[in-house]
Amino acid sequence: AQSVTQPDIHITVSEGASLELRCNYSYGATPYLFWYVQSPGQGLQLLLKYFSGDTLVQGIKGFEAEFKRSQSSFNLRKPSVHWSDAAEYFCVGGGYNKLIFGAGTRLAVHP
Amino acid sequence: GAGVSQSPSNKVTEKGKDVELRCDPISGHTALYWYRQRLGQGLEFLIYFQGNSAPDKSGLPSDRFSAERTGESVSTLTIQRTQQEDSAVYLCASSFTQSRGVTLWGLAMQETQYFGPGTRLLVL
Numbered sequence: 510a511q512s513v514t515q516p517d518i519h520i521t522v523s524e525g526a527s528l529e530l531r532c533n534y535s536y537g538a539t540p541y542l543f544w545y546v547q548s549p550g551q552g553l554q555l556l557l558k559y560f561s562g563d564t565l566v567q568g569i570k571g572f573e574a575e576f577k578r579s580q581s582s583f584n585l586r587k588p589s590v591h592w593s594d595a596a597e598y599f600c601v602g603g604g605y606n607k608l609i610f611g612a613g614t615r616l617a618v619h620p
Numbered sequence: 621g622a623g624v625s626q627s628p629s630n631k632v633t634e635k636g637k638d639v640e641l642r643c644d645p646i647s648g649h650t651a652l653y654w655y656r657q658r659l660g661q662g663l664e665f666l667i668y669f670q671g672n673s674a675p676d677k678s679g680l681p682s683d684r685f686s687a688e689r690t691g692e693s694v695s696t697l698t699i700q701r702t703q704q705e706d707s708a709v710y711l712c713a714s715s716f717t718q719s720r721g722v723t724l725w726g727l728a729m730q731e732t733q734y735f736g737p738g739t740r741l742l743v744l
Contacts, residue, residue: 515662547735551734553713553733553734553735599662599663608665609662609664609665610655610662610663610664610665611662612660612661612662613662
């Protein structure tokens with residue numbers, strides 16, 4: 510069955526520290542992969558997406574993600590976290606007209 | 621302005637009954653989405669409305685599920701003959717797009733979706 514798993518429900522990091530949010534997928538073929546962010550009281554915003562080609566994808570707000578087929582992973586990274594990055598992050602996988610959302614990882618940032 | 625609103629906030633029903641969930645999108649938003657989130661799981665896309673185009677029903681899990689939307693306003697999600705596995709939080713979201721007729725796929729690449737607070741459905 511197709512699935513997207515985010516193993517970490519909550520993560521807390523210090524401001525300025527590096528960040529990695531994990532995402533694993535299970536899909537019949539190479540999926541299309543996305544990371545979305547939802548800040549408190551805000552809408553769901555697309556951070557970055559992977560379709561094919563270069564496995565390291567750059568997104569907005571200084572985020573990047575790397576597609577690793579051998580590990581079925583699409584982890585989100587940021588070298589230095591800012592307090593404004595505190596939000597909930599969703600990994601999403603799918604194909605044409607089908608989106609499967611992960612359960613989300615809530616990120617807290619300590620000053 | 622007001623955000624996306626949903627009603628009821630909680631609904632408890634008996635197996636086999638029909639339920640109707642309501643979503644009021646943000647005024648002016650042309651696209652409306654219904655999702656389901658079962659306990660401990662991620663969001664599951666159900667159905668998508670874009671303006672007056674035919675809705676994308678590809679995510680509906682069975683023919684017991686249906687949804688209607690009048691123009692670019694209120695939407696109702698109806699679940700007939702509810703089953704215990706229908707217990708979940710049902711979320712509605714809306715977005716504004718200037719692209720008429722674009723697919724869910726296209727929107728996934730571009731749009732910001734604004735979510736309502738959800739309706740928590742419990743089927744006994």
